[in-house]
Amino acid sequence: MLKWLCGSVIGGVALLGAVSGSVQAQETHSVETVKAAYLYRFAGYVEWPADAAVERPFAIVVVGDAGIARELRRLVPNHPVNNQMVQVREVATVAEVGNASMLYVAAGHDTFLRALAASGSHPILVVSDDARGLDLGSEINFVTVDKRVRFEVSLAAAERARLKISADLLSVAIRVQGGHRQSGDICIPFALPEDNNAACDIRQARGGARTTPSA
């Protein structure tokens, strides 16, 4: 029985390996590649306050994930953000974050998020990767659902950091939390087509005007 089972498994797997070898690669992407692409894209949907003392060139700081930092650096040469070159730094402490514009905090570094929240509200876009990320003060949090990387947004956190987040970004978010918004002010943050309400369609039709969803 065991030999038979093993034999058929070997046969089957060998066949699969041979078949899949040819079709592999073009459709799967690593989590790091996708998250790094998101981070670059997020920058285009966020407005930092004009009076903020931000570091130049545009600084993305990474905590706890060398893979994402590597991916970001790979993208640096051909991908300016807001017409600036991008610098990518990996740090371990809140003090090293400085006046960076964007911060990615990998899963398992909730202590870092707590320390950051306690250190005051510098206008920095914090992207986390933790089930409790938004509660811990991040503006955007990655959520992996059905093998797809999605994200949720906290408008309350964005307000505190004086960041304006575009409705276009909210419309793709899987969930939008908090903020002093009025009902109907933002798109319903769901991917299902029937959930896109009129307000959402209007905003998108206007070409993603950078309106703040705050009242």
Add this chain to the structure above:
Amino acid sequence: MNGRSRSGTRWLIIATCALSIWAAGTAGADPAAGEDLTQLSLQDLANIEVTSVSKAAEGLNRAAASVYVITQEQIMRSGATSLMEALRLAPNLLVTQVSATDYVISARGFGGNPQSQNFSNKLLMLIDGRSVYTPLYSGIYSDAQDILLEDIDRIEVISGPGATLWGANAMNGVINVITRPSYLTQGSFVDAAAGSREQDLGARYGGRATGDLSYRVYGLGFHREAQWLADGSSAQDGWSKGQGGFRSDWSADENSVTLQGDVYRATEQQPMAVDGSIVGGNILSRYEHHTERTNLQIQAYFDQTQRFGPADGTGFVLHTYDLHFQQSIEAGANRIVWGGGERLNSYAISNAVELLFEPPERNLTLGDIFVQDTFSFTPALSLTAGIKVEDDPYWGWTPLPDIRMSWQANNRTVLWAAASKAIRSPTPFDDDVIEKIGTEVFLAANRSFRPETVMAYEAGSRVDAGAKLSISLTVFYNRYDDLRTIEPFSSTQFLPIYWGNLMQGDTYGVEGWANWQVTEWWRLSPGFTALHENLRFKAGASGILGIAQAADDPSSHADLNSSMNFGRRVSFDAAVRYVGALPDPALPHYFELNGRLAWRATDSVDLSINGLNLLHGRHYEFPSSQGGEAIGRNVMAEARWKF
């Protein structure tokens, strides 16, 4: 006996098998690096499927405890069709299938000895914050705990005491089953599995009422065939279950509310008797209020569970009402969590002639209050100290203190150590039970039965060696006292015997696991635990039934999970497990294999062949003298459809 050579041949075959699979797999080489996804829209990015390299310890690598997290993806890829089988994925748990309906789950030993009426009672289990540890005899009725596996977000398995946060009976571990919020389970889902040993059907629909209010409803049903007795005849314990439920989540501004509930009914065949049945339901609501520095949570639930035995009319009805609150506050370098609550267990037992609970009905109240502070000396070094005081219905106020230290030595390494106290609290089975032989009282209740206690000392490290490898290792040393024994009535009169607290001892051991992303498409996850138990009677103990009455645990168990993706359409998962021999009553060690070969036919349809316990036609996980049955090989075809 040619058992050794047969087992040698078997390993040779398995090793060849594994090597061939590896060789076959390397043919489908790594995908090319260097792609540029930044040209895609956010919507397109959100639809890209990723090859998951999720680490089991995700989100918890700073926790100063031995925590293993079973992810949703692991469960869906395992081939498991029940929550109990899914728990086999945690290397720090020992899952033992006793019969068609019954599983014994333990961590760090004390899996019980049913012959001596000692059950696996030192492990707590919660489903979305609702305790499913029965207060009647202490332990978990595994047949009453089902859940649509697709809706599980993760299962956090903590080995070691968790009493300060979770209370009594979180003595050797806590299992936290957490389902996904309904906004993450939108759309329709149907899951059907069928084989000769079981048939399962589950369905769920998730929708949104308004932008802030989402919901899901689900139903599941299954039939599982009977297992076998030692003489080869059917154990006549096949069973069928139907269950339905819902969850809705509402969030706006800083507030969120969750309301969820389940109802279930199962019919269980009994040998030579009419069927037994279990019926139950629960409803839970949770309110959360978040601000920048605080998080308040208030949770209330009601749970009803009824169990009706066969012809003799035994059974029970248990109603549980629970109200708890918890607040966390960030204040400078301190993170304070405090809370408390009250639980009412109201039960009525239909006594059997020779096994009575006196009184048969009671209202037991269990109150608790706790506070815990995590102080960060530096961002890398933190100390957590906490205490829970629990007002146990039989024993009164009991302090459950805990102190933990966590040090992030460098970017990749966390070291932690902890010392904590926990108890297994007395239950009606310890304090109220009367057993008779004919009309003579054989065992009388002991109204002054004390809690069983443990002082646990643990230390561990987690190493995150880049994206490819993470390792967790924990050592523990536990000192137990007041463990339950059986004592004669007096020095001159034997009967009636009663429960005593005259055993103590220590256990020590090691738990370790790793996650190794061998290639982009292949992950290997080995796990191992070793346990040494050194129990002894205290002065004055009768020694009746020996120390084996406390536990019949293997000195080690191990597993190796392999997870492979062949392109984005085909995946192959295999999990081999080893469980060491049980000492007394004896049961030889065994190896078993679970596997799943899946093909994603379209983006919304998954087809798979799942196999559980593939290595043997039938095997024992629990001694037949203890009620263990021969568990059969289980192969089934499964289809999942999302739309």
